[in-house]
Amino acid sequence: MTVFEMFGFGSEGWGSVLLLGAWMTLVLTLAALVIGALFGGVVAAMKLSRLRTLRVLGDAYTTVFRGVPELLVIYLFYFGGSSLVTTVGQSFGADGFVGVPPFAVGAVAVGMISGAYQAEVYRAAVLAVSRGELEAARAIGMPSLTMARRILIPQVLRFALPGLGNVWQLSLKDSALVSVTGLAELLRATQVAAGSTHQYFLFFVAGGVIYLLITGMSNRVFGRAEARVGRSFKRNFARN
Template sequence: MSVIEMLGFGAEGWGGVLLLGALMTVVLTIAALALGAVFGGLIAAAKLSRFRVLRIIGDCYTTVFRGVPELLVIYLFYFGGSALVTSIGQLFGADGFVGVPPFAIGAVAVGMISGAYQAEVYRAAVLAVSRGELEAARAIGMPTLTMARRILIPQVFRFALPGIGNVWQLSLKDSALISVTGLAELLRASQVAAGSTHQYFLFFVAGGALYLAMTGVSNRIFGRAEAYVGRSFKRNFARN
C-alpha cells in the first residue's frame, strides 16, 4: 500500500481517523481552556486579595499545578477519580471497577493545569491596568460594577490576550498526554494507525504535521484578535 493510500480517506486509509483525532484534540483543548479560565480567574482573585489566607491558597494552587509534571497530574486525576467513583459505586451495590470518562477527566486535568498559568496571566493583566483610571472612576462616584465593565475588564482582556494565546498552545500540547487514558485524540489516533500498519515514522510525522497546522492556525487567530483589540482601544482613546 502506498503512502497516499495509507494517509487517504479510502476504506484502508487512516486520514479520516487522524482528522477526527485532531478534532477531538481541538475540542478537548477548548474545554480545558474554558475550565482553566474559571479556575484561573478565581485563583487570580485570591492572589490579589487583601486576605492572607486566600493569597496562600492561590500561591499553593499555582505552585502545585505548575510544579508537578502534567502527566502525573493526569494519572492522579484519572486513577484517583476512578478509585473514588468505584468506592462510591460499591456503597450503592455496584460490583467491580468503575471507570471515569477520559474526556471529562482530561478536560478537568488539563483545565486545572491551564488555570495555574491563566491565573498568573490575569493577575499580571490586572496589575497592568492604570491605577489612575480606577481612582478617577471612584472619585466621580462610578459604581463598582460599572467600573469593572467599562474600565477594568476590557483592559484586563487586552493585556491578557497574548498570554492566553501562549496558554492555549501549552494546553494544545498537554492534550496529547490524555492519550494515556485511551481517549482517541490526535496522538492516540497516530499510535493506533502506526501500530496497525507498522509505519511508525509516517504516522507520527503526519500527527506532528497536524499539530503544527493547528498551532499555525491558532497563532493567526490570536494574532488577528490582538490586532483587532489594539485597534479598538486606539479608536476609543481617540474618541476620548
C-alpha cells in the first residue's frame, strides 16, 4: 500500500479517521475552554474577593489544578467517576461496571485544568483595568451592572485575549491525554492507524503535522480577534 492510499479516504485509507479525530480534538478543546471559562471566572472573583476564606479557596483551586499532572487529573476523573457511578448503580440493583462518557469526563477534566489558568488570566485582566475609570463611573452614579457591561467586561476581554490564546494551546495539548479513556480524538486515531498499518513513524509525524496546522489556524484566529478588539478600542478612544 502506498502512502497516498494509506492517507486516502477510501475503504482502506485512514484519512477520514484522522480528520474525524482532529474534529473531535477541536470540539473537546472548545468544550473544555467554555467549562474552564465558567470555573475560571468564579475562581478569579474569589481570588479578588475581600473575604479571606474565598481567596484561600481560590488559591487552593489554582494550586491543585496547576500543580497536579494533567494525566493524573484525567485518571482521577475517569476511573474515580466510573467507580462512583458503579457504586451508585449497584446500590440500585445494577450489575457490573458502569463507565462514564469519555468525552464528558475529558471535557470536564481538561476544563477544570484550563479554569485554573483562566482564573489567573481574568484576575490579571481585572487588575489591569484603570481604577480611575471605575471610580469615575461610581462618582457619576453609574449602576454596577451598567459599569460592568460598558467598562469592566470589555476591557477585561481585551486584556485577557492574549492569555486566553495561550490557555487554548495548553488545552489543545492536554486534550491528547484524554486518549487514555478510549476517546477517538486525534492522538487515539493516530495510534490506531499506526498500530493497524505498523507505520508508526509515518502516522505519528502526520498526527504532529495536523496538531501544528490546528495550532497555526488557532494563532491566526486569536491574532485577528486581538487586532479587531484593539481597533474598536482605538475608535472609541478617538470618539471620546
